[in-house]
Amino acid sequence: xxxxxxxxxxxxxxxxxxxxxxxxxxxxxxxxxxxxxxxxxxxxxxxxxxxxxxxxxxxxxxxxxxxxxxxxxxxxxxxxxxxxxxxxxxxxxxxxxxxxxxxxxxxxxxxxxxxxxxxxxxxxxxxxxxxxxxxxxxxxxxxxxxxxxxxxxxxxxxx
Numbered sequence: 453x454x455x456x457x458x459x460x461x462x463x464x465x466x467x468x469x470x471x472x473x474x475x476x477x478x479x480x481x482x483x484x485x486x487x488x489x490x491x492x493x494x495x496x497x498x499x500x501x502x503x504x505x506x507x508x509x510x511x512x513x514x515x516x517x518x519x520x521x522x523x524x525x526x527x528x529x530x531x532x533x534x535x536x537x538x539x540x541x542x543x544x545x546x547x548x549x550x551x552x553x554x555x556x557x558x559x560x561x562x563x564x565x566x567x568x569x570x571x572x573x574x575x576x577x578x579x580x581x582x583x584x585x586x587x588x589x590x591x592x593x594x595x596x597x598x599x600x601x602x603x604x605x606x607x608x609x610x611x
Contacts, residue, residue, distance in 0.1 A: 479524040500549020
């Protein structure tokens with residue numbers, strides 16, 4: 453006779469707690485990389501901000517979730533008075549030099565996370581664009597688009 457053993461609620465809660473703890477450990481790996489970048493930038497440059505690319509995947513860690521990691525990082529750094537901006541698709545603007553910590557006028561920026569400090573981000577973007585004037589003409593081409601265009605070229609040549 454086949455008897456199914458029903459797991460106890462406590463064992464299910466323990467399993468869930470272990471998963472959550474391992475996720476937090478993964479997110480702390482990313483947070484430590486950010487902290488290292490902040491410390492390095494603060495010591496070796498005059499900048500009081502960094503732009504950090506949140507990894508899409510962590511090799512060897514299949515349970516890593518990028519969006520949850522972004523929220524974790526924003527919560528941790530915001531709790532320590534950092535100004536954080538989410539820049540789609542997976543960048544974080546992290547500022548520790550701004551004296552103005554007051555709330556800013558809400559401006560629509562398409563993102564999954566509400567943005568803060570729009571004026572500083574806009575100012576720094578303009579400065580970068582003036583420093584590199586032709587960047588607005590750069591076209592980002594993704595692999596799918598390249599494959600589709602080469603397929604279309606081959607089809608047109610056969611006709």
